[in-house]
Amino acid sequence: MNAHHKLRTSFSALTLAAIIFFSSSAGAVSPKTDAKSESSSVPAPAIRVTPPAPVFDDKARVAELIERRARVAKEIGPKGILVLYSAEPRIYTHDVDYEYRQENNLYYLTHLKQQGATLVLMPGHESLREILFVPKRNPARETWDGFMYGAADAHRLSGVSEIWEAKEFEPFMQALKKREAYRPKNEAILMSATATKDQAASSTSAANTNTASTTAAGAVATGFERLFSAVEKKEAALFLLVPIKEAASGEFGDHREWRREQRFAAGWKREGGADFQIRSAFPIFAARRLRKSPSEIQRLQHAIDITTEAFGRSMAAAGRALWEYEVEAEVEYTYRRRNADYWGYPSIVGCGPNATTLHYNESQGRINQGSLLLMDVGAEYDHYTADVTRTFPVNGKFTPAQAEIYNIVFAAQEAAFRATRAGATLSEVNPAATEVIKDGLLRVGLITDRNSNQHRMWFMHGTSHWLGMNVHDVGDYSTKFEPGMVFTNEPGIYVRADALDYLPKTPENEKLIAAVRPAFEKYKNIGVRIEDDVLVTPEGYRNLSAALPRTSASAPIDRSARPTRMVRAVVIIRSQRLSFRQAADQRQGALLALCDRAETALCVCNPAPASGRLMLNVAP
Numbered sequence: 380m381n382a383h384h385k386l387r388t389s390f391s392a393l394t395l396a397a398i399i400f401f402s403s404s405a406g407a408v409s410p411k412t413d414a415k416s417e418s419s420s421v422p423a424p425a426i427r428v429t430p431p432a433p434v435f436d437d438k439a440r441v442a443e444l445i446e447r448r449a450r451v452a453k454e455i456g457p458k459g460i461l462v463l464y465s466a467e468p469r470i471y472t473h474d475v476d477y478e479y480r481q482e483n484n485l486y487y488l489t490h491l492k493q494q495g496a497t498l499v500l501m502p503g504h505e506s507l508r509e510i511l512f513v514p515k516r517n518p519a520r521e522t523w524d525g526f527m528y529g530a531a532d533a534h535r536l537s538g539v540s541e542i543w544e545a546k547e548f549e550p551f552m553q554a555l556k557k558r559e560a561y562r563p564k565n566e567a568i569l570m571s572a573t574a575t576k577d578q579a580a581s582s583t584s585a586a587n588t589n590t591a592s593t594t595a596a597g598a599v600a601t602g603f604e605r606l607f608s609a610v611e612k613k614e615a616a617l618f619l620l621v622p623i624k625e626a627a628s629g630e631f632g633d634h635r636e637w638r639r640e641q642r643f644a645a646g647w648k649r650e651g652g653a654d655f656q657i658r659s660a661f662p663i664f665a666a667r668r669l670r671k672s673p674s675e676i677q678r679l680q681h682a683i684d685i686t687t688e689a690f691g692r693s694m695a696a697a698g699r700a701l702w703e704y705e706v707e708a709e710v711e712y713t714y715r716r717r718n719a720d721y722w723g724y725p726s727i728v729g730c731g732p733n734a735t736t737l738h739y740n741e742s743q744g745r746i747n748q749g750s751l752l753l754m755d756v757g758a759e760y761d762h763y764t765a766d767v768t769r770t771f772p773v774n775g776k777f778t779p780a781q782a783e784i785y786n787i788v789f790a791a792q793e794a795a796f797r798a799t800r801a802g803a804t805l806s807e808v809n810p811a812a813t814e815v816i817k818d819g820l821l822r823v824g825l826i827t828d829r830n831s832n833q834h835r836m837w838f839m840h841g842t843s844h845w846l847g848m849n850v851h852d853v854g855d856y857s858t859k860f861e862p863g864m865v866f867t868n869e870p871g872i873y874v875r876a877d878a879l880d881y882l883p884k885t886p887e888n889e890k891l892i893a894a895v896r897p898a899f900e901k902y903k904n905i906g907v908r909i910e911d912d913v914l915v916t917p918e919g920y921r922n923l924s925a926a927l928p929r930t931s932a933s934a935p936i937d938r939s940a941r942p943t944r945m946v947r948a949v950v951i952i953r954s955q956r957l958s959f960r961q962a963a964d965q966r967q968g969a970l971l972a973l974c975d976r977a978e979t980a981l982c983v984c985n986p987a988p989a990s991g992r993l994m995l996n997v998a999p
């Protein structure tokens with residue numbers, strides 16, 4: 380026990396011990412893996428504080444980006460060019476934009492977060508295999524909008540060594556169309572690894588100035604020869620983030636995310652680029668991003684850890700919240716506090732009937748003591764998003780009807796876990812859960828035939844989707860599981876109050892409605908979903924969200940213990956193995972947990988770091 384932090388208090392030591400218990404190991408306590416917490420039978424803390432963010436060695440990080448670009452370049456081949464644009468800013472209103480978020484594939488290859496950057500991969504060029512175009516720094520603009528990358532910053536982040544001013548992108552592409560070598564004037568070359576070589580190749584400054592003077596291909600080797608010969612034979616390809624079908628048909632539409640690419644593709648064809656075949660870059664990125672590297676898993680895990688703390692805080696607050704938005708506030712407060720980028724998708728916090736709307740995000744409903752609260756939330760950290768759902772009774776106690784539905788969903792999720800192993804597919808995980816749901820629905824009387832699609836009335840979504848930089852991440856859904864793939868396991872049952880009203884009025888349906896009506900009345904307005912994030916491993920799988928308790932209805936979350944009088948507590952940090960930062964985080968966690976549990980109106984923290992003591996005065 381000496382290694383643990385002790386608590387002295389005049390009031391129920393047991394209650395507080397349940398809240399303020401810390402492991403001496405670095406980071407926060409994981410109830411599953413901390414053997415000491417089991418052997419000493421002290422319950423896990425109510426709120427699991429997010430462990431420190433992963434720290435990456437810059438060399439290794441850039442090496443990984445270089446490797447990603449090399450793999451993508453290999454897919455493109457020597458006759459191909461890839462163009463990746465930054466995301467365009469999205470308008471919130473008038474002259475205000477939404478917070479900027481980089482396009483995923485450009486981020487995947489460069490780690491650049493600012494707008495205006497464009498990456499070109501040109502594997503067929505002798506020396507100029509990648510060029511990054513970035514806007515030139517502009518002090519006047521930076522005064523308003525903040526720091527802009529200089530070439531050194533863009534290089535340090537991405538590892539790309541050939542960096543040209545953004546305004547050079549258009550003339551560069553126009554020159555390619557005409558099979559003309561292109562190199563900007565020196566002042567527009569912000570960084571170059573090839574300059575010396577190219578300059579040496581031409582004894583005059585002509586080759587180093589602009590398009591017109593360098594068209595005499597052949598006089599001086601420009602490095603473009605292989606690519607231009609492919610263009611001449613109409614074998615060259617321009618890879619863009621455009622839909623596969625549009626690339627094939629040459630008819631470009633109006634996608635909600637990649638309009639700029641579509642406009643560019645349409646213009647390219649129209650304006651003299653017909654010798655290039657336009658191809659979709661989506662399949663290349665989908666295949667790459669589906670298989671996550673260890674560093675991607677670390678980022679994703681951190682997003683999930685932040686989400687786990689957000690759940691802890693909001694679950695603790697739910698019992699005394701009056702409105703859904705108050706609970707949601709605890710979630711998003713935690714995201715910001717733990718330096719998440721943002722949410723990966725709008726938080727879903729739905730109480731009672733609102734839990735039956737799959738993507739409910741108004742959060743304007745009442746929190747009712749007897750109801751279930753469904754929370755489907757996910758923090759995004761460094762472009763990777765969590766996606767976790769828990770459904771729990773606001774007052775900590777399931778009604779028998781709620782428990783029945785909950786336990787079916789819980790069993791379905793367990794079945795999906797059991798079906799997860801390398802080599803399996805999502806189309807095997809999905810039926811594993813669905814069969815359990817069908818059995819359960821038949822048992823409780825919500826369907827009459829398990830060999831039909833009746834269950835779709837109550838379970839209308841799939842059990843799984845890929846997870847990564849998108850909440851519904853890229854990747855072919857028929858791919859066999861390999862280590863590094865991440866997907867969600869999220870069965871649910873939603874008894875919507877109007878579900879039976881919308882069935883087509885056929886004699887068959889009338890019969891069905893009459894048969895399920897009693898059960899429907901019993902379970903009406905109950906919505907349950909449980910969702911975890913699953914990593915495929917060589918051994919099977921790892922539940923990345925396992926630190927967030929996932930209990931069956933027979934062991935509901937206990938939020939009954941609430942102090943009613945003044946307490947004075949002292950937490951002593953004894954472990955010498957904790958860094959000051961970790962100790963501070965844990966003290967903060969203790970305070971949070973205690974205040975949330977105490978339903979406190981006044982909470983005074985008096986940390987004395989030198990002595991490692993935290994004084995806590997709590998008045999309920």
Ligand SMILES: [Mn+2]
Binds near residue numbers: 766844867869910
């Ligand atoms: Mn999901």
